[in-house]
Amino acid sequence: MNKWINNKTYVKIHSGYNEIGGNIIEVGHKDTKIVFDLGLSFTRYKKFYEWPLRTPRGIDELIELNVVPKVPGLFNQNEEDINAIFITHAHRDHSELIQYLQKDIPIYMGETSKIIINTRKEVYGNKYEIDIDTVIRPLRTGYRVDIGNIEVEAIHVDHSIPGAYAYIIQTPDTTLLYTGDYRLHGGKICEKSLTLDLIERAKQYDNIDLFITEGTRFIDSTPDREIDVLNKLNQIMSQFNGLILLEYSYLDIDRYESILEASMNWNREIIFDYRHFIFLYNLYKKDPGLHDKIGFDRNRDLIHVYVKNIKRLRKNVKETLSEIDKEGFNVINELDNIIDKNVILEGFDLHLQDIYKKRPEYCIAIHSTSEPYDEEIEISYEKIINWLKMLGAPSYRIHSSGHIHPIDLMKVYREIKPKDVLVIHSEHPDQIKRLLQKNK
């Protein structure tokens, strides 16, 4: 654990220091205690567990194995309370441990994150011991919340998932800025990064005493933007006729837009895995801010939803799929008619054996996710490559990161001019801190 103190304010990094993901940060002043993010560290999780063979039997086991740190007042009923929890975004390495909360601590997060967490419950059957509908209190950018003698302001940032927020935290003697995961690039041409709003807001505060920033990227950075991804997808689709197998982080709505735009340009239909599609569908239905971005009204004919065996699914998933069908999307349950066509099969990594059985004439694969850090995917990359070799499918990686790269981070630091910095969500916190402090 890493601890930082200023007057009567303290910051404890319970998890997420010197590692990527698993953020749990406690900020306190006198009797008020707030926790920011409830992330699971996949690095430590993978040492003991393997889905679906071996999954955690509860929070006590996770704490005993040191997969999750012991945070007084957070998971244990009998200890003094944490007053509130703020989640920056719904990636699992920032929010997964909500499942293990046993008492009703108010949880603040963006409205979009709440939709995503509810959809995980619907699609993957995530179980919660608390009633998340009443405990989660949704935020929008600019909202300020008073918790005891601490004020927290939420400001949206760009990240590879919608609904990501940074928090400016004011105690009676200290001002802190916690970024969560963010980037300064992203968005399409002419679209300004949401993160610029954070910089402007941070500059209005007199002094940021501590800047708690992510530092995921250090080695092998590229300044790729989403527009570069779109250009590369266009290039491939213009030159290749045949089946394109594609995998992307299905919560990345910017990526979804690029894939859809390239598909529209080259008149290619997309077959979505039903699980991923339900997330898109719920965000489209329930989040007015994403309605245009997801844009089902423009392109319903291009979209199909693949579900192999609808009978085996849980009742609520069946109901959502029947609603999707009634809304005019084409729900298909076999791949026969598409395997040798100019279509895109999204989420192919979940259907490798079905694809192999059909022996497509030829196909290529596009990985549109990052390696090796991914906040959502658990299937081993090596195994996917082995199947692709058997299929004779060459693969491309087309990606733009959700995380800020070092030069942009230096830019943000120069603008905000914090008194001190703590780099988390990073394997190189000391090097990044030195880099930032040298470039004032």
Ligand SMILES: [Zn+2]
């Ligand atoms: Zn993230």
